[in-house]
Amino acid sequence: MRLFDTHCHLNMADAFPEPNEAIEASFAAGVTQLLVVGIDLPSSRRAVEIADRWEGVYASVGLHPTEAGSWGRPAARELVDLAKHPKVIAWGECGLDYHWMTAPAEVQRECLLEQLHLAADLELPAVLHCRDAHRDLLGLLQSLDAPPPVLLHCFSGDAADARRALALGCLLGFDGPLTYRRNAALRELVASLPRERVVLETDSPFLAPEPHRGKPNSPAWLPLINAKLAEVWGVDPEEAAEVTTANARRFFGLP
Numbered sequence: 037m038r039l040f041d042t043h044c045h046l047n048m049a050d051a052f053p054e055p056n057e058a059i060e061a062s063f064a065a066g067v068t069q070l071l072v073v074g075i076d077l078p079s080s081r082r083a084v085e086i087a088d089r090w091e092g093v094y095a096s097v098g099l100h101p102t103e104a105g106s107w108g109r110p111a112a113r114e115l116v117d118l119a120k121h122p123k124v125i126a127w128g129e130c131g132l133d134y135h136w137m138t139a140p141a142e143v144q145r146e147c148l149l150e151q152l153h154l155a156a157d158l159e160l161p162a163v164l165h166c167r168d169a170h171r172d173l174l175g176l177l178q179s180l181d182a183p184p185p186v187l188l189h190c191f192s193g194d195a196a197d198a199r200r201a202l203a204l205g206c207l208l209g210f211d212g213p214l215t216y217r218r219n220a221a222l223r224e225l226v227a228s229l230p231r232e233r234v235v236l237e238t239d240s241p242f243l244a245p246e247p248h249r250g251k252p253n254s255p256a257w258l259p260l261i262n263a264k265l266a267e268v269w270g271v272d273p274e275e276a277a278e279v280t281t282a283n284a285r286r287f288f289g290l291p
């Protein structure tokens with residue numbers, strides 16, 4: 037089995053002071069490809085450093101919507117420089133977060149829009165974070181002439197949002213919550229999606245899957261999420277892994 041963790045934060049030094057251990061554990065568990073996702077300048081730098089050291093480990097660079105207040109030309113310039121590293125395969129995570137609202141909605145939208153333009157210029161797909169803001173985020177994507185390919189990570193919208201996202205060509209990422217007992221509605225939604233639009237992620241160190249819920253998450257636990265997806269699809273885990281890994285590789289432009 038070869039799984040692709042399309043969203044983890046091994047670059048968060050507090051949670052992963054020694055990311056090499058987590059990477060080795062992931063490889064041993066069949067998670068042979070990982071995307072380490074930046075949320076600001078320091079974490080984007082660290083994502084690139086980690087990806088540079090390991091085959092199968094990639095990086096994305098960008099500014100998370102909760103950091104949108106720090107957006108500006110210097111940050112943009114350094115992120116663009118970082119994005120030219122050969123192991124950087126996506127821009128992000130950027131997006132909209134109306135749950136925490138650490139920056140005004142208007143500032144978040146501007147920050148997202150500029151990053152989508154940068155991603156398109158750099159010919160990188162974009163990894164988007166969206167919390168309680170699907171209407172605005174999907175509307176913004178729809179308004180663009182030439183948006184980059186988009187992955188909505190940790191998808192938390194409803195069925196109507198999913199339909200709209202699919203119509204815009206988005207991929208949807210799913211993680212630990214897929215395994216939570218009370219999330220039957222999320223499993224139903226996943227079952228209704230075209231399989232070629234689904235990818236898996238852990239969002240480590242957040243959102244640990246069952247039976248580890250509440251602990252710091254690790255990419256090595258992606259097989260637990262894959263097993264749940266296989267159950268939802270009614271296929272064996274090897275087949276589910278093959279589909280989502282192929283989807284991820286196609287999206288990120290990996291041969």
Ligand SMILES: [Zn+2]
Pocket residue numbers: 043045073129239
């Ligand atoms: Zn994230």
